[in-house]
Amino acid sequence: MLDALTGAAPSTLFLRRSVLLGALAASAAGAAFAQIPDNPTGRASSAPTPAGRASSAPTFDHVRLIAPAAPGGGWDQTARVMQDVLPRAGIARTATVENIPGAAGLIGLARFIGAEQGNGDALMVSGLIMLGAIVAQQSPVSFRDVTPIARLTGEYEAIAVPVSSPFQSLGDVIGAFRERPESISWGGGSAGGSDQILAGLIAEAVGVAPRRVNYIAFSGGGESLSAILGGQVSVGINGLAEFAPQTEAGTLRLLAVSSAGRLPGLDVPTLREQGVDVEFENWRSVVAPPGITSAQRQRLDAAIESMVRSSQWQEALTRYRWIDRYLAGEPFARFANAEEARVRPMLRELGASDPADSLGPYPVFVLAGLVVFAVASIARRLPAAGPLPPSPGLRRTGRGTRPTRTSNIPRTVGQVPRTVGRVPRTVGRVPRTVGRVPQNEESGPAESGPAARGPAARRSAMPILLVAAAVVINLLLAETAGFVIASAALFWLTARAFDAGHPIRDAVCAAAVSVGSYILFARMLDLALPAGVLAGWF
DSSP states (O other): OHHHHHTOOHHHHHHHHHHHHHHHHHHHHHHHHHTSOSOTTOOOOOSOOOTTOOOSSOSEEEEEEEEOSOTTSHHHHHHHHHHHHHHHTTSEEEEEEEEOOSGGGHHHHHHHHHHSTTOTTEEEEEEHHHHHHHHHTTOSOOGGGSEEEEEEEEEEEEEEEETTOSOOSHHHHHHHHHHOGGGSEEEESSTTSHHHHHHHHHHHHTTOOGGGOEEEEOSSHHHHHHHHHTTSSSEEEEEHHHHHHHHHHTSEEEEEEOSSSOOTTOOOOBTGGGTOOOOOEEEEEEEEOTTOOHHHHHHHHHHHHHHHHSHHHHHHHHHHTOEEEEEEHHHHHHHHHHHHHHHHHHHHHHTOSOHHHHHOHHHHHHHHHHHHHHHHHHHHHGGGGOOOOOOTTEEEETTEEEEOOSSOSOTTTTSOOTTTTSOOTTTTOOOTTTTOOOHHHHTOSOOOSHHHHHHHHHHHHHHHHHHHHHHHHHHHHTTTTOHHHHHHHHHHHHHHHHOSSOHHHHHHHHHHHHHHHHIIIIIISOOOOOOGGGGGGO
8 A cells, every 4th residue: 555655666766665665673772872871880980070160089198287386376276177178178187286396496407307308298387477587696597498289377466455455455555555665565476576576566656666566575375375365575465366265254354456457347446447557467377398399389279279179278267367378389478578578677676677787786785894894803802912021031022032042051062152263143233132122021920821822812812702792783683673783783883893882972873874784775876775664763
């Protein structure tokens, strides 16, 4: 019937049916193949992961994080957060933290450079504080000896006092600081770090010479926090995150933050709001050991980038009020070099850029004066004892001490004079002994031994004892009583070593010299000298 309807030959019809059946089979096979999964075995594919997707396999089996400070500080806090985030973000299976405190991170830096060279699984937390210590201590090791990886965070600093402090606001602190700069002690982290830099910037902004800042440096955030809470310092400076637990517990009172504007969720005024035109931000970073390969560095770069992009890290930034300042690779290395150039003049103004420069000329002047006084007093007193008297049977001549005879029998009896045939040298000369009475003939043998030397020895030792006592008293009174009183005692006792007959005159002169020295060094040369009990007068 179909053949009749189509009008086609039987062979042609068979060919068309074969083609039609083949097409239908191919279509069915294609549909069935489309239902088969790409990876029927369930094994991990070796194809590269599409962009934007995280790999399920951790990049590191284990990462060692070095915090070059004691527990409780900002570096330790950063390392602990990284220890938590790296495994949770699937970047490392495990991570550990090792604390190496001391010298504002320089001890940890030196050990990191020496012990971890070529280790591609180690990172060290660093930052502005370490950079300041490198400049201040003129460290032989620096950021140029490590492999820069990335800047991670920024953090604003806070000014705080214990709740029992008489200072209720920053204005109270600034008022007392302007009146008596040395009487206000500022406690914070290591010398040359961000805390000391901020104290110097505040001093400069309120019209006080930065060198007059009485800054007390502590080795870590935990130690400085204990000193602040214990009232050992007048004011404390530290990062917001490090003050947060004590602020929430109600044991610390925040007076100001160093941000440009108020921070969300923190009812604390800024420095600028209270008339101190300063904005300041600390930063922290991570570095790798020297000697790592290019592949190891790329692996670390990728791991840190994955960490800062993770939601776990972003949560930590919010929790600790850190600012995301991620900057990696060569741009970070250039930033560190620029920061070193910026920090160096700041530390020089604070007197912390060079230990020798920070001492100034005053200690050298005092030590040189003590040496001169001591030598002069010894030189003056030693001749007062006089020469030791000759022993019995000895007499003095122009050529020294010679034995004498106790008998009146001439020495030349029975001897041939040596001068026979010679012209005596003393012809025309008056003998030196004319008019003198030989000591042994007139007064007999003089006393000798300890009984004769005792009073003279005591007289010669008294100036040395007085100068030594003057130095000790000066050291004991310098911090408590102040420079003027301590120096007056030093000068008065030293004068007594020379002349014990004019105590009132020496006291007046000592007081005048002390006041003049304080005005010269503290006011004209801007050296930080303790004013002590007389701070209100100066």
